[in-house]
């Protein structure tokens with residue numbers, strides 16, 4: 001709470017950078033992998049897109065009920081970003097931020113929360129010169145995983161404490177068996193929920209497996225008369241399953257009865273509606289009789 005009031009006080013004092021941009025970050029609960037890389041521009045400014053409360057504003061907590069907590073957890077920051085490996089991130093500074101010499105630094109999670117900058121070496125600065133205009137973030141800073149970027153200033157107010165810091169989570173996909181294969185074998189979607197660390201296949205039944213490459217041939221319940229179905233996922237035979245029948249049933253789908261429906265028992269017709277003790281002959285046209 002003390003932290004909270006200190007921050008609020010600093011906000012009032014430093015009202016030339018006022019948080020008119022306080023916001024609730026919008027995001028989709030589930031994202032589908034995009035085969036084409038996207039480009040994101042983050043405005044490095046306090047006038048828009050700054051969220052305050054970790055649970056309520058930064059991560060729309062209503063779509064993450066598992067994260068349930070009533071605690072306020074105030075970490076003013078630019079709306080956290082979730083992107084894909086290979087996406088392009090551009091940081092765009094605002095003219096009013098020009099006077100102080102500012103740069104952006106890669107830090108650990110703890111340093112992100114506390115806005116500690118002095119212990120981290122020079123080589124953690126994202127840009128070779130101070131922030132001015134648009135800068136593309138080199139891909140070395142955007143490997144798969146979560147990255148924390150804070151504002152460093154030569155002197156003056158801690159712009160980081162006020163919210164000029166960014167949490168970027170870069171996600172990989174595990175939806176292709178090989179680089180050339182179809183996503184989820186064409187039988188599912190490559191998805192990631194907000195708190196997932198990666199994209200994975202969500203298969204359409206009857207397909208399953210890491211890449212939706214397996215077929216559950218038993219899902220259509222092909223074995224009649226309470227026979228058990230063994231799924232071979234297409235590897236066994238064309239059907240992909242085998243029926244284990246209870247006597248007296250037999251046949252590939254347990255619809256035949258041992259001894260009944262012997263070849264030609266129905267002279268001109270088909271044997272059907274088989275149960276343990278009966279069957280009927282479906283007669284061909286022009287024929288009749290049992």
Ligand SMILES: *[C@@H]1O[C@H](CO)[C@@H](O)[C@H](O)[C@H]1NC(C)=O
Pocket residue numbers: 041042043048049
């Ligand atoms: C960033 O600023 C530009 C111009 O100032 C604006 O058009 C754009 O919508 C802003 N982007 C975001 C993500 O707020």
Ligand SMILES: *[C@@H]1O[C@H](CO)[C@@H](O)[C@H](O)[C@H]1NC(C)=O
Pocket residue numbers: 106107108109124140141
């Ligand atoms: C960014 O900072 C983290 C935490 O200090 C560190 O583990 C990581 O190696 C840094 N990334 C690069 C590319 O130096």
Ligand SMILES: *[C@@H]1O[C@H](CO)[C@@H](O)[C@H](O)[C@H]1NC(C)=O
Pocket residue numbers: 054080081082109112113146167168169194195
């Ligand atoms: C950063 O974002 C990730 C999700 O992308 C989240 O799990 C993590 O808690 C966030 N870290 C902080 C310090 O806000």
Ligand SMILES: *[C@@H]1O[C@H](CO)[C@@H](O)[C@H](O)[C@H]1NC(C)=O
Pocket residue numbers: 226
């Ligand atoms: C079907 O088979 C299961 C076990 O294989 C058995 O428990 C069940 O009673 C059988 N149901 C019928 C209708 O025969």
Ligand SMILES: *[C@@H]1O[C@H](CO)[C@@H](O)[C@H](O)[C@H]1NC(C)=O
Pocket residue numbers: 273280282
């Ligand atoms: C075969 O059985 C089904 C259901 O048990 C019944 O609806 C159908 O009429 C029967 N067919 C004949 C030809 O009796």
Ligand SMILES: *[C@@H]1O[C@H](CO)[C@@H](O)[C@H](O)[C@H]1NC(C)=O
Pocket residue numbers: 269270282283284285
């Ligand atoms: C008997 O089965 C054959 C082949 O499945 C089919 O062509 C024919 O129409 C059937 N006859 C009757 C009476 O259902």
